[in-house]
Amino acid sequence: MKKFVLIVTIIMLAFTTCGNDPEENVNGFYGNPGTYEIVSYDGKSNVIKVNGAKTEWEVVKYSLLEYKGKEIAIIFSADVRREGAAGDLSWHVNNEGTYPTISYLPNAGADVWHHMTGKLIVTPANDNPSIFLSTWENNTKNTVYYIANPSITIEVDSINPALTPLQSVYKDNFLIGNIINETYMTGRHFERLKHHYNVVTPENDMKPSLLAPSKKGGAYQWAAADAMVEKMLANGMQVQGHVLVWHFQTPGWMIDGTKEEAEANLKNHINTVLKHFKGKINSWDVVNEAMRDNLSPADTEGNWRNCVRSNQSDWEAPWFDKIGPEYIELAFLAAREADPDVTLYYNDYGLDNPNKAKAVRNMIADINERYINEKGGTRKLIEGIGMQGHYNRWLNVENVRCTLELFKTLGIEIAITELDISFSNTGVQGNRNDTVMSENDEIEQAKLYAKLFKLFREYSDVIVRVSMWGIDDASSWLSAGNPCLFDWRLNAKKAFYAISDPDGFLEEYKE
Numbered sequence: 001m002k003k004f005v006l007i008v009t010i011i012m013l014a015f016t017t018c019g020n021d022p023e024e025n026v027n028g029f030y031g032n033p034g035t036y037e038i039v040s041y042d043g044k045s046n047v048i049k050v051n052g053a054k055t056e057w058e059v060v061k062y063s064l065l066e067y068k069g070k071e072i073a074i075i076f077s078a079d080v081r082r083e084g085a086a087g088d089l090s091w092h093v094n095n096e097g098t099y100p101t102i103s104y105l106p107n108a109g110a111d112v113w114h115h116m117t118g119k120l121i122v123t124p125a126n127d128n129p130s131i132f133l134s135t136w137e138n139n140t141k142n143t144v145y146y147i148a149n150p151s152i153t154i155e156v157d158s159i160n161p162a163l164t165p166l167q168s169v170y171k172d173n174f175l176i177g178n179i180i181n182e183t184y185m186t187g188r189h190f191e192r193l194k195h196h197y198n199v200v201t202p203e204n205d206m207k208p209s210l211l212a213p214s215k216k217g218g219a220y221q222w223a224a225a226d227a228m229v230e231k232m233l234a235n236g237m238q239v240q241g242h243v244l245v246w247h248f249q250t251p252g253w254m255i256d257g258t259k260e261e262a263e264a265n266l267k268n269h270i271n272t273v274l275k276h277f278k279g280k281i282n283s284w285d286v287v288n289e290a291m292r293d294n295l296s297p298a299d300t301e302g303n304w305r306n307c308v309r310s311n312q313s314d315w316e317a318p319w320f321d322k323i324g325p326e327y328i329e330l331a332f333l334a335a336r337e338a339d340p341d342v343t344l345y346y347n348d349y350g351l352d353n354p355n356k357a358k359a360v361r362n363m364i365a366d367i368n369e370r371y372i373n374e375k376g377g378t379r380k381l382i383e384g385i386g387m388q389g390h391y392n393r394w395l396n397v398e399n400v401r402c403t404l405e406l407f408k409t410l411g412i413e414i415a416i417t418e419l420d421i422s423f424s425n426t427g428v429q430g431n432r433n434d435t436v437m438s439e440n441d442e443i444e445q446a447k448l449y450a451k452l453f454k455l456f457r458e459y460s461d462v463i464v465r466v467s468m469w470g471i472d473d474a475s476s477w478l479s480a481g482n483p484c485l486f487d488w489r490l491n492a493k494k495a496f497y498a499i500s501d502p503d504g505f506l507e508e509y510k511e
């Protein structure tokens, strides 16, 4: 028995000495025992000096044990310096086999301080979760690391309590939508989606390249889109179909080959997809972004076919190149035939530009007129126009009004299909780490949202749906422009409150 106690004590002692020793730490950061000391260096005190040659791949760490199982928002910064050799500096969360990155600096120079920052939402799941500076190169480089001013702020449950659902704010006006993607299928994103929105558009999973990536074997990949449709319908949301015919995210096999083959592929694809989702999706974006940019008023006076995006005007227009402008009408005819119960939409961006708007209007008017002349009756072929609404800080809301007036004359429904207002100065897409917005930008952005929704309300006799393209800034396809209603922690931004009460907001921030 005594022997047993002794062995247990030795094992426990071994664990204490080999384990983490947070006793000696700087703001909670510590190294592996025997590999680090706390020193004054280069005019800075309380610097962790790590002898990298001795350490494992976790150079220093910060324990997240107390947050295990809780969703947290981490805000991190530190000054880091490598002595001796340049190389990567990267901070991660150690989270049960996955190592999400907080901050990454590739090939950081030697012998200078690097100020590193990062933000991340994570739910630590590991037995001993931590944030750590990683290395895998010590055997070759013997690097010495210095870490000064390490700082971590952790917010637990930083998410707002339930806000008034946007869908109830606009229940008498139009549907309110957002996108669905893999990230939004669960957790806080899904909660937000279900709370605020009553219609979703799959961000990517119904696009031709995702449904039909390869002709070999002819197999369509339905699993991801099906899972979305089932879950959304089960949760009382409608699903908008997006998209059947586009120049982008379309597999080469559909358009390779002769004109006749391309036409057959186009019809088959539309038929296959509409039949597959029959009864589940009320309206589809049939053709996306067919009209070109930079049209002059003179361009729009003639035949709309001369305004269609082509290999002359754009770097990529495969359907046009193979079939000519008739691919548009062909697609709508095939869609009507495949499922007459579906409302067919033409969808495009940049329609606040009066010339582009006019070209689109001319096209729809012509196609619809000829269709009715030929078929008789009153049912139009193109029954909806989607204005994407990827706007930016230079948006003139009055241009949107002019376009709404113009489109009203078509006698078809209008949807705002992909709304976001990007405040990036560079136009770059960015990634989830660059999510900083000045207060002034947040106010200016919110004003634009307020003005737009005021306008949409005025036109709610023709606008049937307003859908956003992303819930929060970090997950948006344009994250560098922070274009969404929620910030990277899923907190409501000024833009959210602006939409909740446009008049009140514009009154409060009167120019």
Ligand code: XIL
Residues within 6 Å of the ligand: 203, 204, 288, 388, 418, 477
């Ligand atoms: C975007 C998605 O958001 C991205 O994830 C993808 O990489 C590219 O496509 N117009 C459209 C949408 O009709 O399908 C696009 O979505 C954004 C522009």
